[in-house]
Structures are given as structure tokens and as C-alpha cells.
Amino acid sequence: MEWIHLLIQGVLLGGLYTLFATGLSLMFGIMRLVNIAHGDFIILAAYVGLVVIDVLGIDPFLALLVVVPLMGGGGYILQRVLLNRTLGSDILPPLLVTFGLSIIIQNVLLEVFSGDSQRVNLDNGLDIASIQISEYISIGVLPLIILILSILVIVVLQFVFYKTELGRAFRATSDDQDIARLMGISNKHIFGLAMAVAMAVVAVAGVLLSMRTNFDPSVGPSRLLYGFEAVIIGGLGSLWGTLAGGLILGVAQAVGAHIDPGWQILMGHIVFLVILVIRPRGLFPRSID
Amino acid sequence: MNLIKTTDLVAYYDDFQALYGIDFELNAKEVVAVIGSNGAGKSTFLRSLVGLIQNENQQIQYKSEPIGACSADEIVKLGIAMVPEGRRLFPSLSVEENLIIGNYSKRLGKWNLKKIYELFPVLADKKSNPGTALSGGQQQMVAIGRALMSNPEVLLCDEISLGLAPTTIKDIYAALPDIQADGTAVLIVEQDINQALSVSDRFYCFQEGRASLTGKPGDVSREEIKSAYFGL
Numbered sequence: 254m255e256w257i258h259l260l261i262q263g264v265l266l267g268g269l270y271t272l273f274a275t276g277l278s279l280m281f282g283i284m285r286l287v288n289i290a291h292g293d294f295i296i297l298a299a300y301v302g303l304v305v306i307d308v309l310g311i312d313p314f315l316a317l318l319v320v321v322p323l324m325g326g327g328g329y330i331l332q333r334v335l336l337n338r339t340l341g342s343d344i345l346p347p348l349l350v351t352f353g354l355s356i357i358i359q360n361v362l363l364e365v366f367s368g369d370s371q372r373v374n375l376d377n378g379l380d381i382a383s384i385q386i387s388e389y390i391s392i393g394v395l396p397l398i399i400l401i402l403s404i405l406v407i408v409v410l411q412f413v414f415y416k417t418e419l420g421r422a423f424r425a426t427s428d429d430q431d432i433a434r435l436m437g438i439s440n441k442h443i444f445g446l447a448m449a450v451a452m453a454v455v456a457v458a459g460v461l462l463s464m465r466t467n468f469d470p471s472v473g474p475s476r477l478l479y480g481f482e483a484v485i486i487g488g489l490g491s492l493w494g495t496l497a498g499g500l501i502l503g504v505a506q507a508v509g510a511h512i513d514p515g516w517q518i519l520m521g522h523i524v525f526l527v528i529l530v531i532r533p534r535g536l537f538p539r540s541i542d
Numbered sequence: 543m544n545l546i547k548t549t550d551l552v553a554y555y556d557d558f559q560a561l562y563g564i565d566f567e568l569n570a571k572e573v574v575a576v577i578g579s580n581g582a583g584k585s586t587f588l589r590s591l592v593g594l595i596q597n598e599n600q601q602i603q604y605k606s607e608p609i610g611a612c613s614a615d616e617i618v619k620l621g622i623a624m625v626p627e628g629r630r631l632f633p634s635l636s637v638e639e640n641l642i643i644g645n646y647s648k649r650l651g652k653w654n655l656k657k658i659y660e661l662f663p664v665l666a667d668k669k670s671n672p673g674t675a676l677s678g679g680q681q682q683m684v685a686i687g688r689a690l691m692s693n694p695e696v697l698l699c700d701e702i703s704l705g706l707a708p709t710t711i712k713d714i715y716a717a718l719p720d721i722q723a724d725g726t727a728v729l730i731v732e733q734d735i736n737q738a739l740s741v742s743d744r745f746y747c748f749q750e751g752r753a754s755l756t757g758k759p760g761d762v763s764r765e766e767i768k769s770a771y772f773g774l
Contacts, residue, residue: 421635421643428632431594434614435624437647437692539634 254389259507261392267483267503268400269465271496272458273476274483275406276451278495281484283427283447284340286347290355292477294452297358298324298459299373299468300366306373313373313464321456328452329445336448337441355473362470373463380464399461406454407496413450414492423447475518482525488535497536501528543605544569545696545727546591546622551601551610553583553590560586562751568696573718573728575738578748579771584731585627587748588698591729592624593617604696619647623694627701627731629685631673638669640684644691651693652724658687661717679710686714690721697721698729703737715741735767749773 273295280286288294298320305316339346374380375395382394414420426433426443434440462468462476479502487498502521509520528536546568553561561583568574578584589595590610591602597610604620612620623644631640641658659666662683668676673684682702689697703711718741722728732738739745739759747755747770755762755770768774 418646421639422646424634425632425643428634429630431614432626432630432632434594435592435618435626436643436688437615437618438643439613439615 254387255511258390259511260504261390262396263504263507264500265393265396265400265503266507267500268396268403269458269462269499270479270483270502271403271499272399272406272454272461273480274487274495274499275403275410275492276454276458277477277480278484278487278489278492279410279447279451279454282490283423284444285344286336286340287344287351289348289351289477290358290473291351291455291480292475293355293358293362293473294324294455295459295462295476296468296470296473297362298456299463300362300371300459301456302460302463303366303371303373313375313460317457317460320460321453324456324459325449325453328448328450328455331452332445332448333441337444340444359470359473366470368469368471370467370469371463372467373460375464395464399465402457402461403499404496406457407492410450410454411492419446479521482521485535486525486528488532488538490539491535491537494535494537501536545605546729547603547606548591549601549603551587551590551597553586553595553597555586555595560751561590564748564751564753566746566753568727568729570695570727571722571725572744573722573730573742575742575745576729576731576748577733577735577738577745577767577771579733581750582748583751584748585700586751588624588700588729588731591617591698592622618692618694619649621649621693621695622698623689623692623696624698625682625685625689625700625702627704629678629681631681631684631688633672633674635673636670637665637673637676637684640673641665641669641687641691644688645693647692649693653690653693655691658690661690661720662687679706679714682706682710682714683717686717686721694726696727696729698731700731701733702730703732703734711737735771739767747771 277288277291280288301323302316302320305319306313336347339350380395383391384394385391414423422438422443425436426438426440430440483498483502484495486501487494501524505524506517506521510517544567548564548566551561551564552559564587576584576587586595590597593612593614593616599608599611602610604622609617609620635643641655664680665683665687668680673681676684702714718728730738730742742759744758746753747767749770750773755766
């Protein structure tokens with residue numbers, strides 16, 4: 254019974270990791286952009302959520318309706334103004350620029366919000382509510398909602414990618430930029446839209462994170478690491494793989510934490526390394542690459 | 543009326559100059575061939591026309607408007623489409639999706655999915671397959687169909703017979719009259735001189751970035767073409 258409990262807790266934790274990973278996966282999949290500032294964008298979104306909830310006095314879940322478009326629009330502008338200029342045959346410029354962004358975001362957040370740990374409290378007690386399944390097994394309501402939302406995000410993205418014109422343009426641009434341009438697809442605009450979609454997912458991840466755990470300006474890089482691990486476990490370019498990667502990482506951490514609280518993070522890294530050694534391309538790599 | 547006219551067109555890859563002043567014309571309803579050996583500048587010329595290489599704006603005119611500095615995604619909207627060398631289908635898109643994305647520019651005209659499947663019936667049975675799972679000839683048909691889906695007034699074909707069996711080449715060239723039927727001008731780039739000259743109204747022979755010879759296939763002797771082609 255204990256193991257079932259662990260499994261469930263891990264899967265619930267993995268929902269959040271899936272969201273961390275999805276944005277990264279999108280950026281790399283479409284633009285070959287490795288975003289070192291990804292974790293810091295998640296924390297930025299959490300702070301934006303904090304401000305929105307505070308200023309508008311609305312329910313944290315409703316705050317998503319404000320933070321998602323805000324981050325998405327910001328992502329489009331960031332891509333068009335800054336990141337598009339870094340993309341090319343050389344992979345170093347985007348790494349350096351996003352590394353710089355990471356430092357800037359952390360320090361601006363520190364300056365504005367101080368280094369104090371923050372958390373969004375849910376008035377209705379949702380954050381501590383749980384469903385008792387049996388004597389040993391209970392499911393936290395908030396983690397369950399987060400897991401459901403993260404699966405929903407994957408389902409929506411899957412639909413966008415494989416059933417819409419925008420998705421076809423994303424895939425075509427990812428396959429072959431020059432030929433996509435010959436079809437009339439402006440790659441700069443498509444990259445802007447891809448970043449907007451990725452940042453919208455980042456916004457969801459940030460706001461949900463702010464409800465679930467404490468955060469401060471310095472915790473972004475470790476979210477980036479979890480995101481990277483989930484993406485690589487799942488296999489690049491596959492959305493369902495990213496979900497699987499997030500869940501596996503979550504379960505690994507839950508098992509690690511059970512063995513010894515100090516082992517939570519370490520166990521995640523170990524599982525990541527083992528999978529990297531056994532299947533270097535991840536569990537569900539895209540067949541064509 | 544000329545659709546495309548280049549005047550003293552030059553093109554560079556970084557420091558390397560690939561084209562040295564090309565004067566070229568393509569008129570409505572014409573089939574024009576550009577022949578030349580490897581490295582003569584044929585593909586560079588096509589890449590310049592479609593905007594994958596940026597040029598001086600005035601050096602390329604389309605319907606008397608300068609387009610040399612336009613980007614590729616703008617040029618297809620004006621009505622110039624290219625079948626790229628090596629077909630270059632999108633591997634993560636199915637055959638039908640490859641065709642649909644050809645009409646991303648939303649240009650109106652006679653070509654649609656149904657018409658493409660009539661032109662190349664073999665594609666209709668394979669529309670759900672990934673584009674790259676087809677034979678070379680069928681992939682070339684998809685690449686041509688994809689370009690036609692933008693309803694171009696000018697169709698540029700880069701080495702469409704390269705690597706294909708002679709019977710397949712014949713099948714593909716058999717589609718040419720249908721493509722031209724509504725006045726679409728076609729520019730064919732080939733290394734295979736006989737193939738190119740047999741279907742074209744006029745030709746240009748490129749040699750080391752210059753047009754070394756131009757004329758009508760019937761008016762020029764084999765010897766002249768040979769010397770222009772090899773630079774003898």
C-alpha cells in the first residue's frame with residue numbers, strides 16, 4: 254500500500270514537472286532554442302501571478318486568465334525583439350543571451366520583491382484539502398487539479414500541433430526553415446508565436462507552482478533542471494513523452510524522498526542519468542529527426 | 543509582357559561571388575530552361591529569384607516592380623513558387639499536409655487538393671503517408687504539387703529530374719502542359735541538357751556565374767551549346 258501511495262504522490266508531483274518541461278520542449282522543438290532562463294521565467298510568472306492576485310484581489314485560478322496572455326504576449330515581443338537575432342547556425346548566442354536573461358530576471362526579482370520566500374494561499378482551503386481513498390492513501394486536491402491541468406495543456410497542444418494550420422506551420426518550420434519560408438511562412442513571426450505558446454505554458458506552470466510550494470527569486474535554475482530532465486527522459490519532440498518524463502521524474506523524487514528526505518532530488522537525477530545511459534534519445538523520441 | 547526580368551544581377555555567399563551580372567527575362571506562358579554544369583550559379587539564381595538570397599532591389603523585377611530585396615515569404619504571395627532541388631518535403635507532415643501547407647499564402651486560383659490528385663493520381667492513395675515514405679518520383683510529384691498549391695504565375699523547378707528513372711522523368715514532365723494551361727510561366731533548371739531543351743521555348747546557359755549563351759533550342763547548334771556549357 255505504501256508503494257501505491259508513493260506512486261500516486263510522485264505522479265501528482267510530476268504534473269508540475271510536465272508543465273516545466275513542456276515550454277522547454279516547445280522552444281527547442283520548433284526553434285532549436287535552448288532557453289537557460291526557462292526556470293526564471295517560471296518564477297517570474299509566479300511573481301506576476303502574486304501581483305495580479307494582490308492587486309485585483311481575485312482567485313488564484315482566475316489570475317491565470319490575466320497572467321497567461323501577459324506572459325504569452327511578452328514572449329512574442331521578447332522573441333521578435335531579442336531572441337530571433339540570436340538564432341542561426343551557431344548554437345552559442347542563444348545560450349549566452351538566455352543565460353544573461355536568467356541573471357537579470359533573478360536580480361530584478363530580488364530587487365523588487367526581496368529574497369523572502371513567498372507563497373500564494375488559497376482562501377478556500379483547497380491547498381490543504383485531500384481526498385481520502387483508504388487508510389494509507391489520500392490524494393491532495395490541489396496537486397490533483399495541477400495534474401489534470403497539465404494533462405489538459407498537453408492535450409490542447411497536441412491538438413494545436415496536429416490539427417490546426419498554426420501547428421502545421423510550426424512543424425514545417427521545425428523541419429526546414431528555408432522551405433517553410435517558400436510556402437509563405439514568416440519564420441520570425443512563427444518563432445514569435447511559438448515563444449508565445451511556450452510562455453503561456455510557463456505562465457500556467459508559474460502560477461500553479463506559486464500555489465503549491467514556496468518560492469523566492471533564486472529557485473528558477475532548479476526548475477530549469479527538472480524541466481530539462483523531464484524533456485530528456487521523455488524524448489525530444491514528443492508531447493506525450495514530455496508528460497511521461499515529468500511523471501517519471503516525479504515518481505523518482507517521491508521514492509527518493511521516502512528513502513531519505515535528502516534523497517528526493519538526488520533520486521530524480523539518478524533516474525535521469527540511468528535513462529540517459531540506457532536510452533540516450535529518451536523513452537519516446539520523435540521518429541524523424 | 544515579361545513576368546520576371548533581372549538586370550545585371552549579382553549574388554554573393556559571404557565573400558564568394560556566385561553570380562556576375564545576369565540579364566534574364568521570363569515572359570508569361572513561356573517555358574524557359576537554365577542549363578549549366580555544377581557550380582555554374584543556376585541554383586543561386588533561383589534562390590535569388592525566390593528571396594532566399596537577398597539582392598539589390600532593382601536587380602530583380604516582377605511585373606515591372608522591384609522585388610530583389612523581398613524575403614521569401616513575401617515573394618510566394620506575389621505568385622512565384624519554387625520546387626526546390628532535392629524535393630525537400632517536410633518529413634513530419636503527411637503527403638496531404640505537405641500539399642495543404644503549399645497554400646499557406648492563400649492565393650486563389652485553379653489549383654486545389656482535388657486538382658493536384660487529378661494531375662498526379664498516384665498521390666491520392668498515399669495522402670496519409672509521411673511525405674518521406676514515398677518513392678523519389680512520387681516525392682517529386684508532391685514537391686511540384688506543393689508549389690502549385692500556391693497558384694503561382696511563375697513556377698521555378700530546380701533539378702526535378704535529378705536522381706530519377708527515365709520513365710519517371712517522362713511521367714513528371716507529362717504534367718507540364720497542364721501546369722502551363724492557364725498561362726503559368728515555367729523556369730526549368732537542369733543539368734540534363736536534352737531534357738531541358740526538349741521542353742523549353744528558350745534557354746540560358748550559365749557558366750561560372752555568367753549567362754554564356756542564350757537562344758531558342760532550334761536555332762543553336764550542339765557545338766555552340768557544348769562550348770557554352772563547358773567553357774571550352
